[in-house]
Amino acid sequence: MAYRETEKMRQRKAMARQKIVDCTYACVSDGGFRSARITRIAALADVATGTIYRHFESREDLFAEVFRLATQREVDKVAEALATEGDVTARLEHALRQFAERAIRGPVMAWSLIAEPVDPKVEEERLKYRRAYAALFEGAIREGIQNQCIPDQDASQSSTCLVGAIAESLVGPLSPAQADGNVSIAAEDKDRLVNSIIRFCMQGLTGARN
Amino acid sequence: MAYRETEKMRQRKAMARQKIVDCTYACVSDGGFRSARITRIAALADVATGTIYRHFESREDLFAEVFRLATQREVDKVAEALATEGDVTARLEHALRQFAERAIRGPVMAWSLIAEPVDPKVEEERLKYRRAYAALFEGAIREGIQNQCIPDQDASQSSTCLVGAIAESLVGPLSPAQADGNVSIAAEDKDRLVNSIIRFCMQGLTGARN
DNA sequence: ACAAAGAATGAATATTGATTCACTATTTCC
DNA sequence: GGAAATAGTGAATCAATATTCATTCTTTGT
Known part of the structure; x- marks a missing residue:
């Protein structure tokens, strides 16, 4: 075996997730859910769009x-x-x-x-x-x-x-x-x-x- | 010259327009503006989608x-x-x-x-x-x-x-x-x-x- | 240092509808 | 009937985004 999930990684992941949530919150505060684009959220959170989908099933779930x-x-x-x-x-x-x-x-x-x-x-x-x-x-x-x-x-x-x-x-x-x-x-x-x-x-x- | 707009035609057009309006009203009553699709309105009114655009500039105008x-x-x-x-x-x-x-x-x-x-x-x-x-x-x-x-x-x-x-x-x-x-x-x-x-x-x- | 596993990436794809427009049909008048 | 004008058609196009996934990058344990 080689890679196993470690505490450090768990935390980093949690932080990334949190950042996505926070940026989504900011987007929604600005223009509502409808105008909160995944691309904009991703850009704000400084991750790729695909990354959002590793943390959330879908836009709707987020x-x-x-x-x-x-x-x-x-x-x-x-x-x-x-x-x-x-x-x-x-x-x-x-x-x-x-x-x-x-x-x-x-x-x-x-x-x-x-x-x-x-x-x-x-x-x-x-x-x-x-x-x-x-x-x-x-x-x-x-x-x-x-x-x-x-x-x-x-x-x-x-x-x-x-x-x-x-x-x-x-x-x-x-x-x-x-x-x-x-x-x-x-x-x-x-x-x-x-x-x-x-x-x-x-x-x-x-x-x-x- | 050959064709000129006649009263009969004017009336027929007005009726078609009215029918489109009525069917849109019905769609909106059913699910709101957002879910009122042009295709559905056209189907209800029994006209082609394109016809709607002869009577209205755009969906928004309708x-x-x-x-x-x-x-x-x-x-x-x-x-x-x-x-x-x-x-x-x-x-x-x-x-x-x-x-x-x-x-x-x-x-x-x-x-x-x-x-x-x-x-x-x-x-x-x-x-x-x-x-x-x-x-x-x-x-x-x-x-x-x-x-x-x-x-x-x-x-x-x-x-x-x-x-x-x-x-x-x-x-x-x-x-x-x-x-x-x-x-x-x-x-x-x-x-x-x-x-x-x-x-x-x-x-x-x-x-x-x- | 290396291999295995996972995480991240973002260009490509899929989806959903509005809108267009080349074509057909109808009406009118001679 | 036929030419001119207008009306109607609906498949093709366009646009805007969410979502995917083959590829690349990181981390981990030996």
Whole structure:
């Protein structure tokens, strides 16, 4: 025998794989999945196109993995915001703000995760992602209903409305950002936007104007 | 001279063109713009692929026209609902219901009009469509603010939230219409769904639980 | 240093559809 | 009927990318 897989090689391989994932993430952040070409990813990662296929079965599989990682990051942030101390409505508001602000910071990625049409394997990941969100928001809304901070309602349906209102507000205006070379919005506009959305959402949830 | 365009021919041509438009509409209703292949449209319309190019500059132009027609139809319905007698909130509620019910009836088309990524020329039409909606809802919200049925708020932003909440509920991946093998939902479920969305939206707008 | 095994390469291939265009068919008018 | 003009056809072409695979380069153990 001559060659056997060694620790050093395993690590080098893992690093190459990671670099491919990172560069794919960068490409997607820039123009969405659809415009992320294998050749561009390969060039960025400084490997040959063929190399990508030693690490991933197909473009679709690579994308599914990148999607999974990206969403995990987002969902974690929201979960974190919901897990703080305080009453349910405050925590929900905090979580919505987190969601909205992150989407504004990375509008193309937000659009890709929420709305861009993707291949079946990626769509499957998206379903899990939506379910994770739904579960988080729903849980909080249920808790709110229980201790009467929030009037009785279909928690699952309301959480869908929350996501929709935010997504449309952020992704709608910002997704043509890929078309024109859209510049990012000014900080005070961003704040007004986020506050406006949150007011609508919290009011839709609780009926309370604050 | 020998041949000159005659009325009969003009009509026949117009009919062929109309048939192409109709079949494109059908294809889009079925699977969105992206999956509407020229070959399939041609087959449906019972013409050769080349014929389509005698009536339209390109696939994109054909799609732009179909988009324009489809949205005109939708916007007209909402405008109609808003133009009835009664107080603003009742009319807004009526319009939202119209919007939601139509989207449920044709979820794929609704998704195509609202969220599917499309080519630039079609995107341009979508912008007009959004503006038309924004103008309609906004106008009503402004009117409501003026005569104090609705608290002061960013009318344009609120109208975006309305569209988003409905769109996500009806055409998002978690919507009942898509989740199961898109068998149409039962009438009473549909009603509950629409009522639930509308409650959220009206409450988001007015803060009033009814 | 060498042979065996694996990893990387990237030009060539495959695929998927839109679009073209040389040709055929139809309509019109004499 | 026949010539001129236009309409319709659909196989061939083109374009844009994902994917393959024969070849080259690296690593490893003796």
